[in-house]
Amino acid sequence: MKKIFAISIAISLLCAAIAISLLLWLSAPAISKISVILDFFANPNHVPIYVAVEKGFFAAEGIEVEILIPANPSDPVKLAAVRTVDVALTPQINFLIAKAADLPLIAIGALIETSLGGLLSLKEYEIEELSDLRGKRIGYSLAPLEPILWRTMLASVDVGSDEIELINVGFNTVLSLLSHNVDAIGAFRNFELPQVELLGHEPAYFPQEDYGVPETYEILLAVNQQLIEERSGELRAFIAGLAQGIAYTMEHPQEAFEVFLHARPDLDDELNRRAYAATLPLYAERARHDTPQKWESMQGYLFQNGLIDKLFPLEELYTNEFL
Amino acid sequence: MPSAIAAEEITKSFPIAGGKIPVLKRVSIDIRSGSWSTIIGPSGCGKTTFLKIMAGLLQPDSGRILTDAGEGDPRGLIAYMPQSDTLLPWRTALDNAILASEIDGRPREEARAKAKRLFARFGLAGFEALYPVELSGGMRQRLALIRTFLAHREVLLLDEPLGSLDALTRATLQDWLLSVWEELGKTILLVTHDVEEATLLSDRIHLLSARPAHVRKEFTVEFPRPRSRTAEPLVKLKGEILDLIHTEAFNA
Amino acid sequence: MPRLFKEYSGTFLLLVLFLLLWEVGVRLFNVPFYILPTPSRILLVFFTNLPLLSSHGSMTILEVAMGMLIGGAGGIVLALIIFYSPSLERAIYPLIIASQMIPIFAIAPLLVVWFGYGLWSKATVAALIVFFPIVVNAVDGLRSVSGETIDLLRSLHASEWQIFRVVRLPASLPSFFSGLKIGITLSVVGATIGEWIGAKKGLGYLMIQSNALLRIDLVFASILTLSLLGLFLFGALRIIEQHTLRWRTRVEVNKTLRVKQ
Numbered sequence: 001m002k003k004i005f006a007i008s009i010a011i012s013l014l015c016a017a018i019a020i021s022l023l024l025w026l027s028a029p030a031i032s033k034i035s036v037i038l039d040f041f042a043n044p045n046h047v048p049i050y051v052a053v054e055k056g057f058f059a060a061e062g063i064e065v066e067i068l069i070p071a072n073p074s075d076p077v078k079l080a081a082v083r084t085v086d087v088a089l090t091p092q093i094n095f096l097i098a099k100a101a102d103l104p105l106i107a108i109g110a111l112i113e114t115s116l117g118g119l120l121s122l123k124e125y126e127i128e129e130l131s132d133l134r135g136k137r138i139g140y141s142l143a144p145l146e147p148i149l150w151r152t153m154l155a156s157v158d159v160g161s162d163e164i165e166l167i168n169v170g171f172n173t174v175l176s177l178l179s180h181n182v183d184a185i186g187a188f189r190n191f192e193l194p195q196v197e198l199l200g201h202e203p204a205y206f207p208q209e210d211y212g213v214p215e216t217y218e219i220l221l222a223v224n225q226q227l228i229e230e231r232s233g234e235l236r237a238f239i240a241g242l243a244q245g246i247a248y249t250m251e252h253p254q255e256a257f258e259v260f261l262h263a264r265p266d267l268d269d270e271l272n273r274r275a276y277a278a279t280l281p282l283y284a285e286r287a288r289h290d291t292p293q294k295w296e297s298m299q300g301y302l303f304q305n306g307l308i309d310k311l312f313p314l315e316e317l318y319t320n321e322f323l
Numbered sequence: 324m325p326s327a328i329a330a331e332e333i334t335k336s337f338p339i340a341g342g343k344i345p346v347l348k349r350v351s352i353d354i355r356s357g358s359w360s361t362i363i364g365p366s367g368c369g370k371t372t373f374l375k376i377m378a379g380l381l382q383p384d385s386g387r388i389l390t391d392a393g394e395g396d397p398r399g400l401i402a403y404m405p406q407s408d409t410l411l412p413w414r415t416a417l418d419n420a421i422l423a424s425e426i427d428g429r430p431r432e433e434a435r436a437k438a439k440r441l442f443a444r445f446g447l448a449g450f451e452a453l454y455p456v457e458l459s460g461g462m463r464q465r466l467a468l469i470r471t472f473l474a475h476r477e478v479l480l481l482d483e484p485l486g487s488l489d490a491l492t493r494a495t496l497q498d499w500l501l502s503v504w505e506e507l508g509k510t511i512l513l514v515t516h517d518v519e520e521a522t523l524l525s526d527r528i529h530l531l532s533a534r535p536a537h538v539r540k541e542f543t544v545e546f547p548r549p550r551s552r553t554a555e556p557l558v559k560l561k562g563e564i565l566d567l568i569h570t571e572a573f574n575a
Numbered sequence: 576m577p578r579l580f581k582e583y584s585g586t587f588l589l590l591v592l593f594l595l596l597w598e599v600g601v602r603l604f605n606v607p608f609y610i611l612p613t614p615s616r617i618l619l620v621f622f623t624n625l626p627l628l629s630s631h632g633s634m635t636i637l638e639v640a641m642g643m644l645i646g647g648a649g650g651i652v653l654a655l656i657i658f659y660s661p662s663l664e665r666a667i668y669p670l671i672i673a674s675q676m677i678p679i680f681a682i683a684p685l686l687v688v689w690f691g692y693g694l695w696s697k698a699t700v701a702a703l704i705v706f707f708p709i710v711v712n713a714v715d716g717l718r719s720v721s722g723e724t725i726d727l728l729r730s731l732h733a734s735e736w737q738i739f740r741v742v743r744l745p746a747s748l749p750s751f752f753s754g755l756k757i758g759i760t761l762s763v764v765g766a767t768i769g770e771w772i773g774a775k776k777g778l779g780y781l782m783i784q785s786n787a788l789l790r791i792d793l794v795f796a797s798i799l800t801l802s803l804l805g806l807f808l809f810g811a812l813r814i815i816e817q818h819t820l821r822w823r824t825r826v827e828v829n830k831t832l833r834v835k836q
Contacts, residue, residue, distance in 0.1 A: 074786050078609050094787075101609060101789040143784040167692050168780060170773035172684045179688050307788070378730045403730035405723035413745045413822045425741070426733045454822040474731065 032234045034058075037068040037076045039089040039219055042267065043191065044276035045112055046089075047260045048283060052245030054259045061237035073142070076222075081105055083224050086231070087238065092217040093145060093307075096299055099317065100308035105222045107318035109239050110289030111246075112219040114282050115209045119150060120177065120187035123202040127184065130206045131157040139169035139182035146186045148305045149213050156212035190282065194274035214297035217289050218282075220318075228319065239322040243287045253280055290320040326389070327356040327478050327510040328397060333376055333386035335369070345535035346372050349386065352529050352538065354478065354512055359504065361513045361521040364531030364539075365568055370514045371406065373536070374480050377512065378403035402474035406482045408467045410455040416466050417442070417451040423474035434473075441469055445503055461492040468500060478510045485520065494552075497523055501548065518564050522557050523550055530567060540567060612792040621796040627781070628800045634777040636804060638694055638766040642701020643759060649702065650709030650754070657710070658717045675707050679768050687773040697769035697777070704765035705758040712754030716747025749823065752816040759812055763805045778804075 038046055049067065052058050058065045068085060070076050077095065080088035081103040089111060090098075098105055119138065121127040127136075133154065140146035147166045154164055169176040173185040174192055178199065187193060189205060196203050209215050221242075227235060249256040257276055261268045295314050302308045335347040346369040354360050362370050375381045377388060379398040388397050402423065410419050417438055424434035442448055447465060455463055464484055471479050484500075485493045497520055504511060515521055521528050528542040542560065550557055594614045600606070601613045608616065621628065653671070657664040683700050690696035720742055728738050770779025778797045785793035817824060 072786075074789070078789070082607060082610055098609075098789055103607070103609060103789070142787055143780075145787065168774055169692060170684065170687065170771065172688065172773065175684065175688055176773075181688060181691065375726070378726075380726050380729055398730060398732045401730065403727060405726050407721065407723050409721065409724040409727050411724075411742065411745070413748075413820070422741070423731050426728065426731045426737055454825050456822065457825050480730075 031059075032063045032231075032237070033066060034063050034087060034234055034238050035066045035068060035085045036087045036238075037070055037079055037085045037089065039076055039091065040070070040073055042067075042069060042264050044257075044260070044267075044272055044279050045116075045190070045219060047256055047276065047279075048111065048242060048245035048249045050245075050260045050263045051248055051256045052241045054263055055245070055248065057244040057248075058238070058241035061241045063234050063237045063241070065238065065241070077103060077105060080222055080224055083227070086223060086227060087235075088222045089219050090222050092220050092294075092298055093302065095220050095222055096302055096308055096317075097145075098222075099312055100302075100310055104225045106225050106228060106316070107217075107220045107222050107289055108228075108235055108322050109221040109242065109287040110217045110219060110284040111221065111242070111287065112279075112282050113217055113284035113288065115207065115213070115216050116188045116190060116218040116282070117149065117186060117213075118189055118205055118207040118210075119153060119184050120192055120196065120206075121184035121204045122177065122196065123204050125180070125183050125204075127204045129157070130154065130211060131159055133184055134159045134163050136183035137165045137167055137181075139167050139173055139176045139185040141169065141171055141173055141186070143168055145307065148307060149208055150186060152213050152301075152305075153206065153208055153211035190278035191275050194278055195271055198271055198274060214301045215294050216298050217284070217294060219284075220289055221287070228321075232322075236322045239287055243323075246283050246285065246287060249283060250280070250285075286323065288320075288323055289318055290323065325356050325391075327354050327358075327391070328377065328400060328512075329353040329389045330373070330377060331387050331389055333373065333383045333388075335372055335376065335381070335383050347376075347383070348535035348537045350531070350537055351386075354510060355526075356477075356510055357508060358526040359511045359513065359524055360527045360529065361515060361525040362529045362531060363515060363518060363521050363564065363568070364536060365533050366516065368531050368533050369536040370531060371482055373531075374403070374482050374512070374514050377401065378480050397478075400476060401478045401480055402471050402476035403480045404467060404471045404482060404484055406486065408455075408463050408487075410463055410467060410470075412455050415452050415454060416447065416458065419455065419466060420470045420473055422470055423476075427475065429475075438469070438473055441473065444506075445469060445499065460488055461496060464488060464496060465499065468503065472503060472507055472509065478512065481511065481513045483515055484513075486516070493517075493520075498549075500524070505548070518561050518568070519552060521564070522561050523552060528564065530564060609789050609791050612795055616792050617795045617799060620792040621799055624793065624796060628778070628796060631776055631778050631781045631797070632800050632804060634694075635763070635766050635770070635779065635801070636808075638697040638769065638777065639701055639759070639762045639804070639808065641694060641698035642705055642762045642766060643755070645698060646702035646705030646758060646762070647709055647755065650706040650758075651713055651751075653706070653710045654713035654717065657714050671707065671710060674703075679704065679765065680772075683769055683772040686769070692773045692775055696772075697766050697774065700769035700772075701762040701765035704761045708757040708761065709751070709754040712750040712757075713747055716750030717743050719750065720746045749820060752812070752820070756809060756812055756816075759808050760805050763801060763808070767801060 036049065049065075053065055053067065074094070076085075076088035076090050077098040079085045081098070095105065095107060119130070119133070121133065127133060130153065138150055140150065150166065151161050167182055169182060169185070173187060174195055176182050177185045177196070178201070185192070187205070189207060193203055193205050223235065257273070292314055295317055299308070299311055299317070303311055330350060330352045333347050333350045336343040336345045350373060352360070352362070362373065364370055372381065376383050377397065378401055379388075379396050380403070387394050390397055390400050411422070417435055420438040420442070421431065421434040425431065439451060442451060445465070447462070447469065450458065450462065455466070458466065464487075468481075468484060471481065485496050488496060501524055513521070513524065522544060525544050528544060530539045530542070531537070532539040542564065544560065546554070546556060598613050598615060601611055653667070657667060679700060682703065683696075686699050687696045690699055724742055725738065728742060733741070766777070767779035767782075770777040771783055774780040778801050782794050782797045785791070785797065
């Protein structure tokens with residue numbers, strides 16, 4: 001009896017040891033993994049990332065990249081700040097607001113280095129110039145950021161805040177524009193603009209940087225500050241891979257888009273093709289995000305308009321050590 | 324005594340899946356004005372169905388109901404009291420009592436005053452403002468009965484009004500009901516399964532057979548009231564009726 | 576007040592315990608405020624922003640009230656149709672049930688486009704959510720009258736209208752109030768969701784705005800305000816119910832106290 005007891009104990013211990021080793025071995029990553037969360041739904045803005053994944057640029061640098069989609073556009077900065085994800089894509093404006101709210105973030109690169117936003121109306125609403133929006137209704141989805149941007153634009157053509165009506169129309173900006181519930185909407189030049197064209201309307205578009213809004217990096221790459229020390233090697237590899245993805249996209253736009261569609265076949269339609277064509281010139285060359293004026297002017301603009309309540313020295317906002 | 328209401332050759336069947344169930348077969352009963360008639364019979368023989376036909380709620384397949392006004396809808400003549408007390412829980416006792424008057428469109432205050440008098444007269448004083456949920460079983464039946472009497476109708480059709488009560492309460496209520504009827508008059512047609520109750524209260528007892536029911540036998544009860552439950556003639560009559568019922572039930 | 580405290584002391588205790596755990600937990604694990612703020616911070620933000628919260632709250636209350644009125648009225652009408660017409664019931668009921676399966680996120684944008692960004696689109700969203708429990712409960716209430724009670728009234732030669740007024744209507748009130756109580760909480764949810772889709776004002780709108788600015792403490796303060804709103808409306812409804820259905824609150828008195836003659 002005792003013998004059998006001793007033997008069964010020994011066997012159980014052995015099994016346990018094997019199981020634990022297996023578990024440890026399986027959970028140890030064979031290759032470094034970086035998780036990236038997009039700023040919004042997957043769209044042609046993100047072609048270079050998918051290209052870098054599919055064409056093995058990241059793998060060649062020794063990392064595996066996982067792409068995540070947020071449920072909510074305000075999630076990415078939060079998730080990067082608590083390190084649930086490694087890298088978050090986010091507009092510079094959102095990034096600066098997050099910094100002012102004490103999120104421990106820093107920007108390590110950019111995907112889109114120019115502004116994408118502006119006001120969109122239709123020629124058929126008799127809007128030729130921006131000042132034609134005097135006395136009209138403007139629809140937006142993200143408060144309070146958008147109203148401030150649009151007021152700035154209209155102030156630059158001497159239309160006061162009391163001369164326009166700003167209405168939050170949720171996410172259905174195009175619908176509200178086409179049904180003429182509003183006369184203009186905040187819109188991306190590389191999405192809603194081709195969208196209304198495709199639907200047979202002639203657009204009247206006013207880019208924000210032409211009307212008093214500072215130039216901005218529309219898509220930055222943000223990480224938690226601690227990652228700079230802890231995983232600098234992987235971040236460097238990530239930026240390197242991404243820069244190659246961007247370069248490839250700019251040199252071989254057709255192939256790049258095919259690669260993108262291979263990963264995202266649901267985006268194979270005319271709208272996305274047109275959006276892509278509009279986005280091509282706007283990718284950040286070599287993922288650069290380090291023009292100091294762009295940071296100073298945007299930070300100053302947000303501070304003046306009360307969207308942030310403190311200013312940061314530039315070295316706390318971004319680093320170019322991985323570029 | 325002239326007839327208050329009479330049933331002539333009432334026949335009724337109910338459709339069921341794959342056929343019909345005959346329930347009443349040429350039932351003829353004559354109710355004399357001011358009298359107390361009781362219908363008795365084995366369970367499920369169709370007593371309630373018959374009463375509903377008398378109340379104008381069901382149409383017989385053949386046969387007719389005759390009243391003073393001739394043939395037709397007996398509804399202006401009868402006050403029907405269903406088996407469960409059907410008191411409206413959201414009304415006070417007093418307002419439950421005046422239900423029929425309200426339906427008839429009579430002025431409420433007058434109806435309430437009259438009801439109050441009857442309450443006082445018949446042991447319900449002080450209960451006017453209570454809700455049915457606050458009354459005991461016996462009180463609820465009293466209230467339902469008073470309501471039926473207050474309906475300004477000549478003929479009262481009572482479907483097993485005391486059936487849900489315990490034996491003691493039932494005995495008390497039988498005496499009470501008798502006193503109410505003796506004072507207020509009215510013609511009563513009672514349906515019950517309690518033979519003792521029938522012999523205690525009725526002028527005439529109509530014994531129905533098992534389904535399909537017809538009038539098996541009629542008894543005229545001529546003992547003077549008030550009757551004693553233990554008096555020999557009563558007990559003998561009770562025994563006779565019970566025997567008949569048992570053979571009926573047995574043969575069904 | 577003291578009686579109220581005594582009655583809800585259990586709830587109060589649980590709430591305090593929960594808040595303590597929350598406060599301690601967040602501090603202990605260093606959860607950043609933009610993920611989960613502490614209750615103390617939320618309460619602070621709540622009290623310092625009362626004007627803002629009540630201003631937006633008044634809009635939301637209005638939407639909720641309109642939603643209840645429209646949904647309630649519509650629900651009653653539908654219930655009557657379903658009850659009095661079996662053929663219409665067979666036709667309509669499945670459609671009503673199917674309508675509840677459509678997620679509000681799908682319909683709300685359409686409503687906003689049709690009704691604009693003001694009060695009515697939100698009230699409609701709320702009404703759509705609310706009418707279902709009201710219909711179901713009202714129909715059940717109308718059906719709750721026993722056949723024998725109807726027999727009694729018919730034997731008295733009561734008209735269909737009298738039967739409705741004297742019996743069916745009062746009999747259906749308890750169920751109807753149940754439906755309303757369910758409805759009112761759903762109405763608050765509906766109005767809030769409606770505001771997320773498109774609005775100029777309201778607590779849902781404030782939540783979205785604050786979230787974008789990473790003012791998560793204000794988001795939670797808005798949620799707190801919404802909860803208080805819901806509690807208040809529910810309580811008000813309870814009081815109305817208790818007043819209307821006075822007979823339900825009476826308890827059956829001990830039978831031995833009744834003296835029978």
